[in-house]
Amino acid sequence: MLPAYESSVNDKAERALVDAEALLGMWAPFFNKPQPDTTTLAHGENPLIFPYAKRRIKLTGKGRPDGLDVSITADDLREAVQILIDADWGYLITITGLDLGPEEGAMEVLYHFAQGAAVVTLSVRIGRERETAVIPSICAIIPSASFFERELSEMLGITVRNTPNTDHLFLPDDWPAGVYPLRKEFMANTSTAEAKDS
């Protein structure tokens, strides 16, 4: 065990997170709300949607506090991303789209930023219908986000407003329109032929 090395990594992560909290300070009044007890979660219930809560998820590395989750609205998204980029806080790792299912009636889009060991995740909750599954593009701030946004729109049917390129990234050109593989209704073991018929 090299305690000095490990604690220095932990310290750096802690400092990076404190910086991030300061940067995202306008949502500060909502930080430090009591956390829901995840063991009592009903199936499908997502603790991340607890509005504007700060939560630390344990990332790889035992006991290292290195994750900050911030839940914001779609309107605040670009501002939050701009703040992080202007302050040179980290880089965008990727954008994850989550379908919470038809009962929940919502989807989530997570933007992960990393600085060293610290990861800040901005999560935005949107609806599942065509009118409500909309999110603004961040390509004007981070051009390389285009790939991730293309994946979001083809896999989950999310409309990304003002994204420069909406071609399919991974799915074939002749994939049936309106069929979104990562949605819960699309059964995991559907063969392509069945997808085309559906």
Add this chain to the structure above:
Amino acid sequence: MTTLNLTDEWNVILLKIKKWARVNSPWAIHYNSGSCNGCDIEILATLTPRYDAERFGVKLQGSPRHADVLICTGPVTQQSRDRLRRIYEQMPDPKFVVAVGSCAISGGVFQGCYNVVGHIDEVIPVDAYVPGCPPRPEAIIDGLVKLLTALKEGPAPQTEDTAVQKQEVYDAASV
């Protein structure tokens, strides 16, 4: 178009020469229809000094129009399907296909995933299967050599025993 009017003896000799050239120096083309690359790097390893497939006369080159053998890996993804057919059609007759890897034979771990067709033999006819995930270079060479031997001497005749065994397995499976 004029046809060559050869006597039977000449035809036989010509056929023998063609077969000799085809068997002793098959030109191969390699195509990846969506694999994880595991099989492809083992195919590439067969060219490198330790396994050196070129000493068997197998030459891997670029254009389908020059190839005798198509070495194909990967569970066929939707996008690759048309390309695979097109490559196969561009190859001049007689052509042979070797399917390398479990994915090429049955879809491997990706069976059931959307966007994956699965077996290569649903898209093009296959002559030799080399199972493995990925198959070792020795196995790939073995598959190629078996194909070449079959070309030279015809496929290994089925013995009494294997035919009977196959029938038993078939009967048991259909119960």
Add this chain to the structure above:
Amino acid sequence: MTAVITPKKEKFIVPIGPQHPALKEPGHFEFAVDGEIVTDATVRLGYVHRGIEKGTEARTWTQNLYLVERICGICSHIHALTYALGVEVLAEVEAPPRAQAIRVLVAELERIHSHLLWFGVAAHEAGFDTLFMYSWRDRETIMDILEALTGNRVNYSANVLGGVKFDVTDAQRKVILEGINFLEERTHHYLNVVTTDSMFLQRTRGIGVTRLQDAQRLGIVGPTARASGVMRDVRVDAPYAAYVNFPIHMVVETAGDLEARFIVRLKELFESFRLIREILDNLPPGDLQVKRFPRRIKPGEVISRVEAPRGEVFYYIRSTGSENPDRVKVRTPTLCNMASVLSLSIGHHLADIPMLLVGIDPCFSCNDRGVAICTSDGGHDSWTWERLRQFGIDYYANKV
């Protein structure tokens, strides 16, 4: 990568004839050229899209270990490792120290095999086939070691949820150390070739320069970023598994050109050799696996990041308490680095494109072997990769 796509007459589907064995995954690059200089570049991926992320939702936690291993054959252990580490955090189980050390051992062996593989391929793209053959012959040493240790040359399946499957015996230790010694000598030779051979330098020095600010802005990861001076390495920034006990030194170059990328990867080999010797000398005693690993994983989310030979692999895993994961999101490094190649290629000669592409070490699950060239006067041509590669070789041969 530009935001505006130059309008094209038709979307060109190029008949693919894999040029050189290896890494032929069709994909579709389109370069708009003005004479010799590239003015725009786009890429169409998706030819290896197998629907794995969706597939993970239909398989149990353990079955997924085998599925994610086959996302990429070259870095399969890394994918399994990232997944296993993430699931272990969710299940609040920690693998014993010996298992973590063996995981790192196999990861470093995989890094060696991957860098040597890349080196041969890069040499081939530059027309230097002798180097390709030599480096792949040397790579066989590592393949033998991996086979002796794990039982397979590719797709080693070393991980189980909660530990590893096998131990390192003394005989294996000897084999590994001998192999490493041999390879170290060879790597010195390759480093020498890369930094002194004039034909090679012509094709790599000063080509494809990515400045520090651009590398940071574009989110490039891995040795490609480190070649531009970006100090980004998950093994150092966020040490996982046994990297806390066996730290690694980051290898960084500042030039940002192709030559720097070669040098970074070769120097990383030396780091790997050093680390492997250290681990073998100090393997912690103990179990190889935890006694029990739950079938159902508690609800929660986890982010798992690991340094693959190509850069950072990121997994986001979500569980809702059942036997199957709810969501597994995988982001591989090549996707990020691909964006940088597209923006880099603008302003470069067409002849440099093959080397630029190979410089990011594309995990050929995204590589492209069909190229469409659009000239500024509206001409439209399609080339095979082989033709583009040969164009590059001839261009530099005639330049002398």
